[in-house]
Structure formats: C-alpha cells, structure tokens
Amino acid sequence: MLTPVRSGAFITGVSSGLGRQMTEQLLARGERVAGTIRRAGALDDLKAAHGHRLWLAQLDVTDTAAVRDVVGRAFAQLGRIDVVINNAGYGILGAAEELTDAQINQQIATNLVGSIQVVRAAIPHLREQGGGRIIQISTMGGQATFPGGSLYHTSKWGIEGFIESIRHELAPFNIAVTIVEPGSTGTQFGSNLVVSHPLDIYANGPVGQARAFFGSGTYKSPGDAAKTARVILDTADQDPPPLRLATGSDAYAAMHRALTARLAELESQKDLAASTDA
Template sequence: MTQRTWLITGISSGFGRHMSEQLLARGERVAGTVRKLAAADDLKARYGDQLWLAQLDVTDTAAVRRTVDAAFAALGRIDVVVNNAGYGLFGAAEEVTDEQIVRQIQTNLIGSIQVARAALPHLRAQGGGRILQLSTVGGQAAFPGASLYHASKWGIEGFADALQQEVAGFGIDITIVEPGGARTEFRYGGSQLGPRMAAYDGTPASMARRMLEERTAVPIGDPARMVALMIASVDQQPAPKRLALGSDAWTAMQRSLAARLAELEAQKDAAFSTDCAA
C-alpha cells in the first residue's frame, strides 16, 4: 500500500473526520484544518506528529494561502488535497438572507477555489498530485428549497471540470465526489435555514425546511464506506472524473442527466438552424 500525505480541510466532523481517522489508522500523514483547534485534540493526542493541524476559516483567502504554504513547507510533499470544508444552506431563494447567501458562496465555492489555487503551485513543482473536490448529488441534480446550496455546488463542479483540463499536463488529477445523504452531522448539525416566509408554506420548497425541522428523515449513506471509496479512488488511473456515492445519489443523478439529455436532443435542429450559412 502506498503511503501518502493528505491535506484535508474541515476535519472536525463529517467526511473530513472519517477520512482523517481512516488515513491515520493506516499510517498515512494528514495535514488537517479546523475552525477550532480543540475539535481535533483527540486525534492529535492519539497520532502526534502524524497529524499536522492548523486553524482555518476557508472564507479568509489570505489565511488559506498561508496555511496551504505552511503545510507543504512542514510536510515536504502533499500527494492529495481534499477540499472538504463546507455546509448546506436551505430554504427558498426568497427566504435566505443576503448575509447567508454571501457566506454560503464564500465557503462552498470561493473557499474551495482558493484552496485549490493555493495548492496548485506546490503540486506543479512536485510533479503532480490529486485533488478530491467534495461536492454532492446536489451538484448534478437540483431540489426545491436548496437553490443557494445548489448554486455553490454547481459552481464548484464547473470550476473543477475546467481546472482538470487546465492542469492535466502537470500530472494533477481532479475527482469530484458526489455523495448522497450520509449519516454525518451535515444534515442536522451543520446545515442552516433561512427565515421562514409563510408564502412558501406547503410549496415544494417547504419540504427541505420540514425535513430539517422535524429531523425524522434518516440518510441512507454510510459515511465510513463512502470515505473508504474516496480514499480508494486515489489509486485509480486514470482518475475518475466523478465519484457518485449512495444509491440515492446515483438514482437522482441518472434521472436528472437523462432528462437534460433528452431535452437537449429535442433541440438539435433548432440549435443547428442558428449557425451562419457561410
């Protein structure tokens, strides 16, 4: 088994925590970021120098650059960069506040972009590496009551798709990870709701609010199994462009993509008719 060094943002909970635990347990090195250092005290006590820790809010671009530079300087080489930090904002587009919108985009989209940008010079200098970009089934399929969350995830998927083409010549591969619902703290511990507007009661957008408020829906995904497949994907050559995790994710993505392709095919003649004659 190849021993690697990983940089993972947001290891205090969820996928980041599961991934750190699995990697450290098998002897690999982890550079992990947390918003509060105390959140990883137990891991640091158990693994010592095998775990490099830094406090980081990915919305602080200057801090992102300092932290990524410091991780590469301290560890020499980082084989895999995992853009994991993020959270969900739910509610109809009218319900969420301006401040919530800015924070969602700054964290899920701009934060991930800046982590990748900060890592790229180091990955190029060392001759390559792998980036795992955590997205969601919501980066390929859209659901009412999550419009701003989708905006951040569809945005980061477009960025990652283009970035892969830009850096492939440097030996840098990118995999977009698209999990469905998982039994982590994400849904009921890390998500936010916009203020309720009575106008949306009983509409499709209200279903997301009701799910979060009632806390009765149990996600189907096993986070440990999902993380194990994320880790295993790094050994795949060529790197998978996307990694769907969970039967709910696969089903929703297949349905969405099939519908979009069918609609596109129906527009072929009209699309071609707009070309210049000569």
C-alpha cells in the first residue's frame, strides 16, 4: 500500500483555486509540497508560514523543456514525491466559429499537451522510486458537454483518454492514476474564463445564453472548494484508488444524464453493429 502523501506531492497551478486549497491542506497536515506558479510571489504567504516544506517554481506548462526541468528538480530536491497532481489549466468560452487560431492552440497546449508532458516527465521518477500516484484534474465537462465549451471539452476529453490509457502501461510499476471530474466549484474558474469575441449570429442562441450566464456575476457554484480538495487528496491514500472521481451534485447529475443517453444510443445500435461483421 502506498505511504501517505507526507513523502511529497507535486502540484501544478497552486496559485489559486483547487491547487491552492490542496497545497494549504497538505501543508497543514505537516506534509511537503512542490508547487508550480505562473507569477513570482503568488504564494509568499504560504512560503513564509511553512518554509522548506513548500518548494515553488515558476512554470508555464506549455514550455515542455521547462516542464522537464522543473519536474526533475522537484524530485531531486524533495527526494521522493508520491503524488503528482496535474491541476494547471483554464477554460475558453465561445462558439467554435468565434475562436481564434491562437486561442485554439493555447487551450490545447495548456490543458492537453501541457498535462501530458507533466505526466511524461514524472513517470521515470515514479517508476525508479517504485511507484506513486498521478491525479489528473479534469471536469464534469470531460464526460458531459455544454454550448460554448467546444475547445475546453476537447482538451478535457483528450486528457481523460490519455490518462485512462496509460493506467494499463503504468500498473506493472505500481503507478496508479485517478481522473477527477469536479462540478462547478467555489473557485475563480468562471470569472477567469477566456471569452471569445462574440459574433452577433450567436447572441440569442445557446452560446449567447452561456456567455450571459457566466458574465452575470450572479451564479453561485454548488461545490465547496475546501471539501473538494479534501476528497481529492483522500484518494492518494486509497488502495486501489478510483479511476474516476466525481465531485459535486451537479457533476453527478450532468455526467449521469450524458452517460445514460450515450449507453442507450449504443444499445439501440447493437444489431446494426453486429450486421457489419464479416
């Protein structure tokens, strides 16, 4: 069974949201955290309070060479890291037609390619030390879709496929994976959405409604960030851990609807699928 997280956790994107919540909770438990931030000084308060137990490095996960360097230095300086948590990411809101090429490339580079490269950089270290855990923060949008989120969903469905696939190749090395699918949680995610330049043709449709919804400032997330962070961290001590972890009643409801409909459609095609066999 894996030892508790106190041997060390590596978390990307710890400046705010779930990343900061998980960092605070681990430090409060007396454990060590290697965290990445985009802006210097973002966690000065925690660094002052916890000293050497909080190791920080600036990192843009779209810089693959920097990812490898930071991950390597974190393992070298902490000695052992049992849990790698891929948390860094953001969302773009807008119709597919509205998005710029640069926005598309940046979304994929951050949420998908960046997450893949963090995992790839960590695998040799986890393998050499005899095992560990990889926790990938996804979203209920990794199983269910909403208007205006096509590129965000693309990045999350992609990373979920990657993580689910590598679990098979990592299992012989005692490396387990968990995909976390939170619902709307009390972080700054909604206010930090990148919003595409709107086209009038979408103003009165589902995308326009989604844009107005997130821009209203009146929506209150049902999920509690501290509780969500605690549940995520608890999976690090489970043996075996869940492959997927849903947090939030809205996540459960949205994914249940999506999966039920998907399964029903598949069942309706059973005979048709068999009819194409040789």
